[in-house]
Amino acid sequence: LNKSEKAHLDLLNGPLGTNWDIVLMQEPHVTTFQMIRTPMKFRQVYPADRQKSETAVRSSIWVNEQIDTKSWKIINVPNTNDITAIQMNGPYGRLTIFNIYNSCTHSRT
Numbered sequence: 277l278n279k280s281e282k283a284h285l286d287l288l289n290g291p292l293g294t295n296w297d298i299v300l301m302q303e304p305h306v307t308t309f310q311m312i313r314t315p316m317k318f319r320q321v322y323p324a325d326r327q328k329s330e331t332a333v334r335s336s337i338w339v340n341e342q343i344d345t346k347s348w349k350i351i352n353v354p355n356t357n358d359i360t361a362i363q364m365n366g367p368y369g370r371l372t373i374f375n376i377y378n379s380c381t382h383s384r385t
Contacts, residue, residue: 281305288315298362299338300375306333317341321360324352333357334377 284305304312312333314320321337337360339348351361351372358377363370 284313288313297340297343298373300373301336301338302375302377303334304336312336314338319345321350321362323357323360324350325354326357331357334379335360335375337362337373337375 287299299318301312306312312320312322315338318338318340321339323333323335326333335358339362343364347366348362348364351363351374353359353361353374358379359374361372361374363372365371
């Protein structure tokens with residue numbers, strides 16, 4: 277989204293809940309209160325250390341509320357605002373999803 281409020285709001289107001297179960301966000305728009313708007317029918321997954329670090333949050337995950345919270349959990353990835361992760365369990369086995377932000381301006385990621 278490249279931190280764009282307009283792009284973020286367009287995504288929020290679209291038909292996400294009926295078309296998607298999981299949305300991986302990179303460079304989301306952050307409000308003046310340091311929050312990321314989340315669409316109705318979704319749960320927000322932030323980086324674990326987002327309030328401990330002064331760096332911008334550049335990775336988040338939205339999980340559709342229709343997915344039972346007993347079937348997935350947040351994976352803590354410490355010391356970064358660039359990685360969020362969840363792990364899902366079901367009849368398919370275990371699935372771990374990572375959202376990793378890679379900056380194009382340096383090679384430290």
